[in-house]
Structures are given as C-alpha cells and as structure tokens.
Amino acid sequence: MxxxxxxxxxxxxxxxxxxxxxxxxxxxxxxxxxxxxxxxIATAIRQSELPDFTAYEWLIFTSRNSAEAFCMLDVPVNSKIAAVGEKTAEVLEQHGCRVDFMPSVYSADRFIEEFPRAAGKAPCLFIKGSLAKNTIASMDMPVDEWVIYETTLxxxxxxxxxxxxxxxxxxxxxxxxxxxxxxxxxxxxxxxxxxxxxxxxxxxxxxxxxxxxxxxxxxxxxxxxxxxxxxxxx
Missing domain, CATH: 3.40.50.10090 (Rossmann fold)
Incomplete structure (x- = not known):
C-alpha cells in the first residue's frame, strides 16, 4: 500500500x-x-451542594466533561444554555438540553467577546472543572462559578x-x-x-x-x- x-x-x-x-x-x-x-488527565465528579439553578438565566459549559457531569444530575433546568465546542453541545443535546448560544470559534477567548452581546447583563453560572481558567468569569457581567468535577494529572x-x-x-x-x-x-x-x-x-x-x-x-x-x-x- x-x-x-x-x-x-x-x-x-x-x-x-x-x-x-x-x-x-x-x-x-x-x-x-x-x-x-x-x-x-483524569476527572471525577465533585460531591457538593447543588446551586439554585433558578437564580441564573444562563448556564455556561466549556467542556464535554462538565456537560456530562451536569447531565448525570438529571435536574430540571429552565435556564438558557451556552456551550463552547461541538462535543460539549452534542452531549447536552443528547440529554434533551437545547443549546442557545455557541461562539463562532470554539474557544473561551472568542466566547467572552461574543456572548455578552447575546446575554447582556443576565446572571450566569459557569459549570466547570477544578483546573479551568477564570476566563469566563472575567466577563463584565454577573457570572458565578460552580466546580462540578475535579481534574488530576x-x-x-x-x-x-x-x-x-x-x-x-x-x-x-x-x-x-x-x-x-x-x-x-x-x-x-x-x-x-x-x-x-x-x-x-x-x-x-x-x-x-x-x-x-x-x-x-x-x-x-x-x-x-x-x-x-x-x-x-x-
């Protein structure tokens, strides 16, 4: 050959x-x-108290791991959902969650440029891993963070x-x-x-x-x- x-x-x-x-x-x-x-790297779900999802208009996911961990909770959520990346969105949609926003380029840097124009000053919850950077939280809008899984090397x-x-x-x-x-x-x-x-x-x-x-x-x-x-x- x-x-x-x-x-x-x-x-x-x-x-x-x-x-x-x-x-x-x-x-x-x-x-x-x-x-x-x-x-x-390896991941494991962190056992912690659930946040009050009703307090947030948007839930933000930047990895497939965070999306999979969230979907395992099987909790009813009425918030809009923002996702970075095809695989992240795919996991959410496979579990019946509609993805309302994705950036034009699958990176956190592009996300923080484009997302505020879509969400305004709406309260958001960034659902993340323990080693995720604080890029999302740096946006000039109300963003809380919730660590749903631990990442180890x-x-x-x-x-x-x-x-x-x-x-x-x-x-x-x-x-x-x-x-x-x-x-x-x-x-x-x-x-x-x-x-x-x-x-x-x-x-x-x-x-x-x-x-x-x-x-x-x-x-x-x-x-x-x-x-x-x-x-x-x-």
Missing part, C-alpha cells in the same frame, strides 16, 4: 485527553496508522509518553501539557498537534513546538491537519 492510499502508514498518533476518541482512533487505523490512547501515563519518540502527540488542554512537562517530557523526537490557541500557547510557554493546529478546534479537525502534513512529507 502507498502513502497516497494510506497517508498515515507507519505513523503513530497518540491521543492524550480524558475521553477516548474512538472515532478519531478508528480513522487513524483506517488510514494505515497506529492509534494509541494515553490519557494525561496522570503522571504515570505522562512518564510513558515522555519516553516515546517518532510519534504525533495530540494535546487538547493546558493540563495535559502540564502533565507531560512534569513527567520530564522534552518535546524531542515527536510532532505536536494542539487543539486551540490556549493549548498551543501552553506548549510554546513550556518550550515546545507546534506542528499542527486546526482552524476548527476539534480532534477530528486536528487529525485532518496531521493527515495533510503526512501527505506533504512524501
């Missing part, structure tokens, strides 16, 4: 997010590559990753970057894909390099960039 028909032939692509990306991994294999799942997996060479490694969050660096990862001998400019910036701040970054911040779009790059390497 040729690189033309199997563009990822002899390529290894490593996914590091908290959820195994089955569709993307299948696509890697179908294109001739080896797909490895090595999560660098998987240093054992990060050490395994730090020893791997000749692979493309896909980072989807600054937390994954932190785990890799804490485990001694030095960016040598790997190509690096980043989902989103925040993750890209975290990699660069940690003296890394970014070989692939998609315009649309999804795993499948990042994989498309990897495929294009492999074709150009022929």
């Amino acid at each position: 040729s690189k033309e028909s199997l563009p990822l032939l002899q390529e290894t692509v490593i996914f590091t997010g908290s959820k195994e990306p089955l569709e993307a991994m299948d696509r890697v294999r179908n294109l001739g590559g080896t797909a490895i799942y090595l999560p660098l 998987n240093i054992d997996n990060a050490k395994k990753l730090a020893a791997i060479k000749n692979a493309v490694v896909l980072f989807a969050s600054p937390s994954a970057v932190s785990a890799y660096r804490e485990a001694g990862g030095d960016w040598q001998g790997i190509k690096v894909a980043a989902i989103g400019h925040v993750t890209r910036d975290a990699i660069l701040q940690n003296r890394g390099h970014v070989d692939f970054i998609p315009e649309k911040y999804t795993i499948l779009d990042a994989l498309n960039e990897i495929v294009k790059g492999s074709c150009l390497d022929e």
Whole structure:
C-alpha cells in the first residue's frame, strides 16, 4: 500500500485527553496508522451542594466533561444554555438540553467577546472543572462559578509518553501539557498537534513546538491537519 492510499502508514498518533476518541482512533487505523490512547488527565465528579439553578438565566459549559457531569444530575433546568465546542453541545443535546448560544470559534477567548452581546447583563453560572481558567468569569457581567468535577494529572501515563519518540502527540488542554512537562517530557523526537490557541500557547510557554493546529478546534479537525502534513512529507 502507498502513502497516497494510506497517508498515515507507519505513523503513530497518540491521543492524550480524558475521553477516548474512538472515532478519531478508528480513522487513524483506517488510514494505515497506529492509534494509541494515553490519557494525561483524569476527572471525577465533585460531591457538593447543588446551586439554585433558578437564580441564573444562563448556564455556561466549556467542556464535554462538565456537560456530562451536569447531565448525570438529571435536574430540571429552565435556564438558557451556552456551550463552547461541538462535543460539549452534542452531549447536552443528547440529554434533551437545547443549546442557545455557541461562539463562532470554539474557544473561551472568542466566547467572552461574543456572548455578552447575546446575554447582556443576565446572571450566569459557569459549570466547570477544578483546573479551568477564570476566563469566563472575567466577563463584565454577573457570572458565578460552580466546580462540578475535579481534574488530576496522570503522571504515570505522562512518564510513558515522555519516553516515546517518532510519534504525533495530540494535546487538547493546558493540563495535559502540564502533565507531560512534569513527567520530564522534552518535546524531542515527536510532532505536536494542539487543539486551540490556549493549548498551543501552553506548549510554546513550556518550550515546545507546534506542528499542527486546526482552524476548527476539534480532534477530528486536528487529525485532518496531521493527515495533510503526512501527505506533504512524501
């Protein structure tokens, strides 16, 4: 088989997010590559008192993890919902929640530019993980935060990753970057894909390099960039 028909032939692509990306991994294999799942972060729902959801006109979600944890509560909510990212919205909609707002680019930075124009000064609740940045809360409008899950770094997996060479490694969050660096990862001998400019910036701040970054911040779009790059390497 040729690189033309199997563009990822002899390529290894490593996914590091908290959820195994089955569709993307299948696509890697179908294109001739080896797909490895090595999560660098883990999440666990925090047991805490529920907020009064009726006090908020908007609920904000910026990750699939927060959406999944919220949907497990199975509580009736009449608030409008804002989501960052297709997968986040998909989880909410699969559980019967209508998503009323999504930014034009799936990033918190673009969200805080566009969302106030849609919501005005309406009271909002940002439902987040323990390591989420305070970007959403920085908006000039009433935003409360509720931590629904804890995020921990998987240093054992990060050490395994730090020893791997000749692979493309896909980072989807600054937390994954932190785990890799804490485990001694030095960016040598790997190509690096980043989902989103925040993750890209975290990699660069940690003296890394970014070989692939998609315009649309999804795993499948990042994989498309990897495929294009492999074709150009022929």
